[in-house]
Amino acid sequence: MVVLVVLFAVVVVAVMVAAHWYVWRRLVRDVSRPKSVWRRTGTVLIYVFPLCAVGAQATARSGAPFTVQQAVAWPGYLWLACLLYLLIALAVGELVRPLLRAALRRRDARAAGTGPAEPVAAEEREPSRTGARTDAEPPAAEPGSAGPASAVPEAEHAPAPSRRLFVARAVGVGAAVAAGATVGTGAWGVLNGPTLKHVTVPLAKLPRRGHGYRIAVVSDIHLGPVLGRAHTQRIVDRINGAQPDLVAIVGDLVDGSVENLGAAAEPLGTLRARHGSYFVTGNHEYFGDAREWIDHVRELGVHPMENVRKELPWFDLAGVNDLAGEDQDEGPDYDKALGGRDTSRASVLLAHQPVMIHDAVDHGVDLQLSGHTHGGQMWPVNYLAALENPTLAGLERYGETQLYVTRGAGAWGPPVRVGAESDVTIVELASKQA
Numbered sequence: 001m002v003v004l005v006v007l008f009a010v011v012v013v014a015v016m017v018a019a020h021w022y023v024w025r026r027l028v029r030d031v032s033r034p035k036s037v038w039r040r041t042g043t044v045l046i047y048v049f050p051l052c053a054v055g056a057q058a059t060a061r062s063g064a065p066f067t068v069q070q071a072v073a074w075p076g077y078l079w080l081a082c083l084l085y086l087l088i089a090l091a092v093g094e095l096v097r098p099l100l101r102a103a104l105r106r107r108d109a110r111a112a113g114t115g116p117a118e119p120v121a122a123e124e125r126e127p128s129r130t131g132a133r134t135d136a137e138p139p140a141a142e143p144g145s146a147g148p149a150s151a152v153p154e155a156e157h158a159p160a161p162s163r164r165l166f167v168a169r170a171v172g173v174g175a176a177v178a179a180g181a182t183v184g185t186g187a188w189g190v191l192n193g194p195t196l197k198h199v200t201v202p203l204a205k206l207p208r209r210g211h212g213y214r215i216a217v218v219s220d221i222h223l224g225p226v227l228g229r230a231h232t233q234r235i236v237d238r239i240n241g242a243q244p245d246l247v248a249i250v251g252d253l254v255d256g257s258v259e260n261l262g263a264a265a266e267p268l269g270t271l272r273a274r275h276g277s278y279f280v281t282g283n284h285e286y287f288g289d290a291r292e293w294i295d296h297v298r299e300l301g302v303h304p305m306e307n308v309r310k311e312l313p314w315f316d317l318a319g320v321n322d323l324a325g326e327d328q329d330e331g332p333d334y335d336k337a338l339g340g341r342d343t344s345r346a347s348v349l350l351a352h353q354p355v356m357i358h359d360a361v362d363h364g365v366d367l368q369l370s371g372h373t374h375g376g377q378m379w380p381v382n383y384l385a386a387l388e389n390p391t392l393a394g395l396e397r398y399g400e401t402q403l404y405v406t407r408g409a410g411a412w413g414p415p416v417r418v419g420a421e422s423d424v425t426i427v428e429l430a431s432k433q434a
Contacts, residue, residue, distance in 0.1 A: 016050065019083060019087060020046055020050055020083070022087070022090070023046065023083065023086050023087065023090065024042065024043065024046045026090050026093070026168070026171070026172055026175070027042065027086070027090075027172050027175070027176060028042030028043060028046065030165075030168040030172065031165070031168050031169045031172045048075075049075060049076070049079035049082075049083075050079065052072045052075045052076035052079060053076035053077065053079055053080050054076070055072040055076055056069070056072050056073045056076035056077055056225070059072055059073075060073075060224075060225070060255070060256070066225065066256075066260040069225040069256075069260075070225040070226070073224070073225035073226050074225075074226060077226060077413050077414040077415065078183065078187070078414060078415070078416070080413060080414050081183045081186065081187075081378065081414035081416040082179055082180070082183050084378065085178070085179035085182045085183060085418075086175060086176070086179040088179075089174070089175035089176075089178045089179050090171070090175045092175075093171035093172075093174065093175050096171060096174075097167055097168075097171055100167050100170065100171070101163055101164065101167050104163045104166070104167070105163065108163075182418055183414075183416055185418075186378065186416035186417050186418045187414075187415055187416045189417050189421060189422065190227075190410065190411045190415045190416060190417055190422060191231075191415065192234075193231070193234035193235065193237075193238060193409075193422075194218075194234075194235060194238060194408075194409040194421075194422040194423045194424045195421055195422070195423050195424075196238055196241075196242060196423070196424055196425075196426065197406075197423045197424070197425040197426065198425070198426045198428065199394075199395055199404060199425055199426070199427050199428070200427075200428045200430050201367055201395065201402060201404065201427055201428070201429055201430065202429075202430040202431075202432055203315070203346045203366050203367060203402075203429055203430070203431065203432075204346075204366070204432050205315075205344065205345060205346035205347075205366060206314060206315060206346045206429055206430070206431040206432075206433075207314050207431060207433065208431050208433045208434050209313075209314060209431075210313070210314030210315060210346070210429060210431055211429070211430055211431035211433075211434035212428060212429070212430070212434075213245050213246075213314060213315075213428070213429040214242070214243075214244045214245050214246075214426050214427070214428050214429075215244060215245065215246045215247075215248055215348070215369070215426070215427045215428075215429070216239045216242060216244035216246070216247045216248065216273065216424060216425070216426055216427075217248050217250060217369050217371075217404065217406050217424070217425045217426075217427055218235060218239065218247070218248070218249055218250070218406070218408075218409050218424045218425075219249070219250040219251055219252060219282070219352070219370070219371020219372065219406050219408045219409065220251070220252040220282070220371045220372065220374055220406075220407075220408025220409060220410050220411075220412070221235060221249075221252065221253050221254075221408075221409050221410045222252055222253075222254070222255055222284070222408075222410035222411060222412050223253060223254045223255065223256070223261045223264045223265060223410070224254065224255035224256050224261065225255075225256070226411075226415045227264075227410050227411070227415060228261075228264040229263060229264040229266065229267065231264075231410065232264055232265060232266075232267040232268065233267045235267075235409050235424060236267045236268065236270055236271055238424050239271060239273075239424055240270070240271065240272050242424075242426050243272075244273050244274075244426060245273060245274045245275055246273050246274070246275045246276065246277075246278070246312075246317070247271050247273045247276070247277035247278065247302075248277075248278055248350050248369055249268075249277065249278065249279040249280070249297075249302065250280055250282070250350050250351070250352055250369055250370055250371045250406070251280055251281055251282020251283070251284075251285070251322055251352030251353075251371055251372065252282030252283065252284045252285070252352065252371065252372065252408070252410075252412075253265065253279070253282070253284075253285065253293065253297070254284065254285065254288070254293060255284055255287070255288075255412070256288065257288055257289065257292070258289070258292050258293060258296045262296055265296065265297070265300065266300065268297065268300050268301075268302055269300035269301050269302075271301075271302070275312055276301075276303055277301065277302045277303065278302065278303045278304075278305050278310075278317065278319060278350060279294075279297050279302045279303065279304050279305065279319075280304075280305050280306075280319040280320065280321065280322070280350045280351065280352060281293075281294070281304075281306075281321050281322045281324075281325060281330075281352065282322050282324075282352040282353075282371070282372065283322050283323070283324035283352065283353070283372070284412075285322070285324075286322065286324040286325050286327065286328060286330075287324075290325065290328070290330065294306065304319075305317075305318070305319020305320075305337075305350055306319070306321055306330075307319070307320050307321055307332065307333040307334075307336045307337045308336070308337055309337050309338060309341060311345075314346070315345060315346035315347060315348055315366075315429070316341055316342075316345050316346070316347045316348070317347075317348050317350070318337040318338055318347060318348070318349045318350070318365075319337065319349070319350040319351070320332035320333065320334060320337050320349065320350070320351050320356070321333070322351075322352045322353065323353060323355075323356065332351070332356065332359070334359050334360075334362075334363050335363075337349075338363045338364075338365065339363075343364055346366050346367075346429075347364070347365050347366050347367070348365075348366065348367045348368075348369065348429075349365045349367070349368045349369070350368075350369050351368055351369075351370055352370060352371060352372050353370060353372045353389075354368075354370045354372060354373060354389045354390050354391045354403060354405050355388075355389060355390060356368070356370070357370075357390055357391070357398050357401065357403045358390075358398075360398075360401050360403075361398050361399050361400070361401045364400070364401075365401050366400070366401065366402065367401070367402045367403075367404065367427075367429075368401065368402070368403045368404070369404055369406075369427065370391075370403065370404070370405045370406075371405065371406050371407075371408050372389070372405075372408075373385050373389050373391075373392050373393060373405060373407070373408075374407055374408045374411065374412065374417075374420060375392060375393040375407035375408070375417075375419075375420030375421075376392060376393075376419065376420045377411060377412070377416075377417055377418075377420050378414070378416060378417065378418045378419070378420070379418050379419035379420070382419060382420060389405075390403070391403050391405045392405065393405050393406070393407050393420070404425070404427060406423060406424075406425045407420050407421065407422060407423050408422060408423075409422050409423065409424055410422065
């Protein structure tokens, strides 16, 4: 097992080194002159940003001062998102590069009236490994040389960049702009707060008087070094503005300790709902002290649902601990939460991970509310997330049980979402008798 872990770590490091070298080559070396400001600055940054990304994980796990965690988390996590989309944009650029170079050769050939495009000049080839000068660094004039060009100002007779250099710069700038715009838009979507979604879920056992009951479902808030109190307040404002009957917080509230993040969670104490607010643990709560957070949310007026059931006027509300709690002997207990109930009543189960739907089906649950997936958070990661979860986002039916998965209201790692908008969902229960 240790050998596999070490091998996996070596592969990850090798892939990351190769990715950063490729980005440096295309965005720094290929587009700049040796010893230029951009060459020096880009080379420094290609070391600093990944070190910040590693530092973001290391400081969080080592319990470093929270201000230090925040200082490295922002540049480190944002760089990971930038790296992903730079690699995608540069990969597309590899397809565009030869087409653009060929188009420029044809244009130059037509302008010169020489007919078919000529072969690529020697000055456009890749720089020599022997240290020969490149087209980006023209040879200096011989001392004492004279000629027609010497009488012309330097700015007028300096050779224009070659087609290869022009293409490299065009593709590099295009990739940087595309990646920056994607990450910037995705970060704004997270920091601006979740959107409010509405979903109607019919329940066969729900009585007529329960028709139109509204549950605000929020998950994956992920309070931490990046997302703090202001983020919580935006979510609370969205929920209170919708005036739900009940609030369900279905896990992954935090990434850190109560000492560092207790104040960030305080706005949860101002949630307003007719039948109160309820909370079940997610896997991230068990990365730290889950018991500490369970006690803290209780102090804020949010009711923890630790493998328990509560009878509400028109249905049973149950909650189970996350699967990650099994390592601490605090895993889900469906018999405790759902056993011995009146099966003629409708039931709603709060469970963080969608994969828990199979146990919910076995226990005759009518509706399970989950999060965990983030909807994939950043394309194309959603394809990997879909392989690990029965439902990535939205409403699906499994036999007689329905599963609704929210995309979550925050973000883990990079505070960026692409193709998976954050949300708070108002689930409106509908009675078939209405």
